[in-house]
Amino acid sequence: MATEITEFSYLPAQAEALGVPLPPVERLSLPLADGRTLSALRFGTAAPQVTLLHGAGLNAHTWDTTALALERPLLSIDLAGHGDSSWRGDADYSPRMLAADVAAALETWTSQPQLIVGQSLGGLTGAALAASRPDLVSGLVVVDITPGIDVSAGPATLRAFYAGPTDFATRDELVEKAMSLGFGGTRPETERGVFLNTRVRSDGRVEWKHHFAHLAAQTLAAHDPGTVETPSPRHETGWDDLVGVRAPLTLVRASRGFVAEADAAELQRRIPSARVVVLDATHNVQETAPAALADLIAASADPRSFSHP
Template identity: 30%
Template sequence: MSVAPTPFSTVRDDGVRIVSDRLGDPDAPAVVFLHGGGQTRRSWGKAAAAVAARDWQAVTVDFRGHGESDWSDEGDYRVTTFAADVIDVLSALPPRPVLVGASLGGFTSMLLAGELAPNTVRAVVLVDIVPDMDPSGASRIHDFMHDRMTSGFGSLDEVADAVQAYNPHRPRPTDLDGLRANLRERDGRFFWHWDPKFIDGTSALPPVEVTEVDRCHAAVDAILRDGVPMLLVRGQMSDLVTEDRAQAFLARFPAVEFVDVGGAGHMVAGDRNDLFADAVVEFLVRHAR
């Protein structure tokens, strides 16, 4: 029998409310899942359940401007601000959690553990992200997020068509109601859940750190020098972390462990949750207990 996650909120100094879910024993060590730029905390549902079933506390977070968390009136969507939001969430958890970050969540994990709050986490898992990501893959993600952002969709079928065009290797869902978690309904139309300022270039404080390759490499180096275990999980069909870019990252940081997930693209956890969850749990068992 499945157990529903327990939601909780933290409020930042600028008034932005961050919404998270907890699954499992609240006194157990925490694994904190941080989603990508086009996702919400719901994207981790199956992976969080698999981790919680192994006696961890699984916590999934909606970044500001995403999901059920507040949008920033100031348009503050810097990666360091996402990281500061997460640090507030961590203050409500047992010390030294594990961070699992996909794409934008991976950049947030790098800067949190390697720059803003060193020696506060016990392990870091990067999900299909390296500092020197492929620009063509990044552009494809941006184009998908930007398309129909202001016009919206007339039906869930239109949403499903757009998602399948972006992820052609993933079967089209038969139950379209599951898409609602990624949408906001307004005036009979469906819109993506994220704040348009996050993606359309009008944010006063955009996430420019994702382009600061040297800074992110320095953060990874600092994490490893602190003795924190790291794992890179790549989707074998990823166009953001190509095989060459993954191997260059691993050559630069040979202490980082690596799992290449067959049958998965950039959205690794959604494409092959079984293999993804197994890889994360196996890494945690060896390094984070």
């Protein structure tokens, strides 16, 4: 009898490849006041020191390799509309709205201010959280995003991939589609990504977990396909939030990502105390340079590595 694959099935091999022990990892669930549920992964049994926030269209498992390499107790949260967290009926996934959920999670699951590490949409969400709830944040690492960068304006093949269809007969069908478009790296890596970002409905069809794919498909049905983009995390309030952060702030710029030198320079102009670090990676730094990112996070968790503004 074949062993059933679960969301935790991939972790032992990842830990072995890194040469690190496999910590206890569990799925957490938090009922919210409006009836939705927020979900997260907890690595380790001690009080979390670090909280990880993923980008649009991803989920908490995008951080698995980085989390294992970090070897610290931490939380990795599924933002609303992603992973095992509920979709929003109003489809409002702006950073300030998402930050309110994260604040509720930290009030419940943590006992000390957190080093918040957010990639892309998660970075803007982390800024909104740090600006509005400084009591919950000891430091902020923003990964490959600054306000005004439209990460949805990426390759046309990526937009088409998420624009539809949103359900499939099998996960293998989706793996084949992803690989035909050049996504996902090796087949095992693609199979893992597809498994962790999809679910099987009651009718047996496989669908994306994240709401963005479904919203993109709705837009495709209503407009000229040539103009369709997935929802963008670009928000006018982003700079206000970043400037309002009082905790130590680091921007990680991926050398092959979306943040250009000019974007990083603008952040440093607005926030002279901010630190900018360049890593050799693509936009999803946590997947393409996890060890380097883990080293940076570990250093950032040490308050002696910062000078406070």
